[in-house]
Amino acid sequence: MRTKLGLLLVVLAAAAGVLWSLGLGFPRAPEAVDAVRVRRGDLEVTLAVSGVVEARAVDLAFQVPGRLRWVVAEGQQVAPGQVVAALEAGELEADAQQARHAQRAAEGEALRAQAQVRAALEEVRRAQAATDAARAQVQQAEAALRGAQARLAELVANPRPEDVRQAEAAVKSAQAAWEQARQVLEAQERLHREGATSRAQVEAARAQHDALLAQLQQAQAQLHRVRAGPSREAVAAAREQVRQAEAARQAAASQLRQAEAALQATTAGLDQARAVALAALERAAQARAARRAAEERLARAVLRAPFAGQATRVYLREGAVVSPAAPVLTLADASRWVVAEVEEADVGKVRVGQRARITADAYPGVAVPARVVQIAGQVDTKVGTRVVRVRLDLEARTPLRVGTGVDVDLVIRRVPGALLVPLEAVVSAADGGSQVYRVEDGVVRVRSVKTGERNEDQVVVLDGLREGDLVVVAEPGRLRDGQRVRVRSVR
Numbered sequence: 001m002r003t004k005l006g007l008l009l010v011v012l013a014a015a016a017g018v019l020w021s022l023g024l025g026f027p028r029a030p031e032a033v034d035a036v037r038v039r040r041g042d043l044e045v046t047l048a049v050s051g052v053v054e055a056r057a058v059d060l061a062f063q064v065p066g067r068l069r070w071v072v073a074e075g076q077q078v079a080p081g082q083v084v085a086a087l088e089a090g091e092l093e094a095d096a097q098q099a100r101h102a103q104r105a106a107e108g109e110a111l112r113a114q115a116q117v118r119a120a121l122e123e124v125r126r127a128q129a130a131t132d133a134a135r136a137q138v139q140q141a142e143a144a145l146r147g148a149q150a151r152l153a154e155l156v157a158n159p160r161p162e163d164v165r166q167a168e169a170a171v172k173s174a175q176a177a178w179e180q181a182r183q184v185l186e187a188q189e190r191l192h193r194e195g196a197t198s199r200a201q202v203e204a205a206r207a208q209h210d211a212l213l214a215q216l217q218q219a220q221a222q223l224h225r226v227r228a229g230p231s232r233e234a235v236a237a238a239r240e241q242v243r244q245a246e247a248a249r250q251a252a253a254s255q256l257r258q259a260e261a262a263l264q265a266t267t268a269g270l271d272q273a274r275a276v277a278l279a280a281l282e283r284a285a286q287a288r289a290a291r292r293a294a295e296e297r298l299a300r301a302v303l304r305a306p307f308a309g310q311a312t313r314v315y316l317r318e319g320a321v322v323s324p325a326a327p328v329l330t331l332a333d334a335s336r337w338v339v340a341e342v343e344e345a346d347v348g349k350v351r352v353g354q355r356a357r358i359t360a361d362a363y364p365g366v367a368v369p370a371r372v373v374q375i376a377g378q379v380d381t382k383v384g385t386r387v388v389r390v391r392l393d394l395e396a397r398t399p400l401r402v403g404t405g406v407d408v409d410l411v412i413r414r415v416p417g418a419l420l421v422p423l424e425a426v427v428s429a430a431d432g433g434s435q436v437y438r439v440e441d442g443v444v445r446v447r448s449v450k451t452g453e454r455n456e457d458q459v460v461v462l463d464g465l466r467e468g469d470l471v472v473v474a475e476p477g478r479l480r481d482g483q484r485v486r487v488r489s490v491r
Contacts, residue, residue, distance in 0.1 A: 033486070036422055044411045047349055048456060050340065053338055056335075057309075059327035061324070064301060066088060067320070068321075072084040082304065082305045083303070086302045092294070099295070107288075117270070130262065134260075141248045145249050338392045340408045350410060352372050353372060368394050370394050376390070420458045424475075434449050439487060442486070
C-alpha cells in the first residue's frame, strides 16, 4: 500500500512539472525581451573585407654631420616647406655671409668693367667716324687735284681743231640770230613811223636785238681766245691751283694717317677693356657659385617638410650628435587612405568609384565614408589565399591612425524601399526556411517569413510580415509560440 502511494505521488509531481513547463497550472511571469519594429528602407548589400590605414610617409635625415639644435615636437602638424629640424650652424652662417659680401664686390667690379667697355666702344666709334671723315677728305682732295691738273693740261696744250670748230660754229650761230633780230628791229621801226605798231613793240624788238648782239660779241671773243691760246698769267694761275691742290691732298692724307693711328689705339684699348671685363665677369660667376655652395651647405643644416603632414616619430632630441643619413624624424602625409585585400574570387564585385564604409574596433561608433580609387593589376599570393589589393580614399576627416587595422564594407548594390528586419531577429525553421517571433498582445507568435537580400546587419523580408510589426531580437529561438512576454525595449 505504501509503495502504491509513493508511486502515485511521484507521478503527480512529474505531471505538475510538465504542466509548469508548458505554462499550465500555476501562472509564470512574462519573459522580458527586446524587440524591433519592422521598417521599410534601403538595404545596402556589402562585401566585407579587411584593410589597413596607410599614408605617404618619409624619414627625414640631414646630409651633413653636426649637433641637433632644434627639432619639431612629435605629433605636430607641419606645412610644406616648414622647418622641422636644424643643426648648430654658426660657422656655416658666417661662411655664407662672407660669400654674399664677396659676390656683391665681384659683381660691382664686373659692372665697372662693363662700363669701361662701353666707354671704350664709344671712343672706337668716334675714332672710326673721324677716320671715315679723313678718308673722305683725302678722296675730295685727290679729285680736286685731278681737276686742277686737267685744267692745267688744257691750258698748256695747243688749240685743238675741234675747239676751234666749236667756237666758229658758235660765232656763226650767234651771227645768224643777230642778223634776224636786226631785220625785225628795222621792220618794227618802219611800221612805227607809219603808225602801224606801238612803241612797246619796237622796244621789245630792240632789246632782243641788243641781247643777241652781246652773245655774238662773246662768241667772237671766245673764238679769238681759242685761236690765240692761253696767256702766261692763266697758265701760272693753273699751276698754282695744282700746287695748292697737291698740298691739300698731302694734308688730308696726313690727317687720315693720324685718324687711323687713333682708331688702332682705341681698338686696342677696347680689346683690353673687354679682356678685363671678361675676367671680372668670370670672377663674379665664381663668386656667385661660391655663394650658392655656401648657402647650399647652410641649407643642408636645416630640414624642411616636403609636404603637409604630421611628425609621427621623432628619433633624436636637441643636443644629440647627428650622422649623415641617420633618420631624425618620420613625416606622414596629412591625407589618409585604406588598402584592403579582396579575395581573388570576389574581386569581380569591386569597381573603381564604388562606395564603402570604414570602421575600426579601436574607434567604436566611427564610420568613415570612402570610395575605391584603384584596383591592383596583379594577384598576391598569401598563406592559404590569393588576394588583390584595393585602394580606397577616405572622404571625410578621420581619427584613424596610420597602420590601424580596419573593416571595409564595399557596397555591392542597393535595394531601395525594402521591408527590413535585423538579421538577429530571423532564425532557421525546422523545414529549412526562416521564421521570426512576432509580439502580439503580450504573446509571441512564430511566423514563417520569406527572406531576400541581406547584409551583415539586416535582411529583406519578402513575405510574412508587415511594416510596423514588432519582432523579438537577441536570441529569439529561446522562446516558444504562445509564450507571454514583456517588451523591455524597442529599437
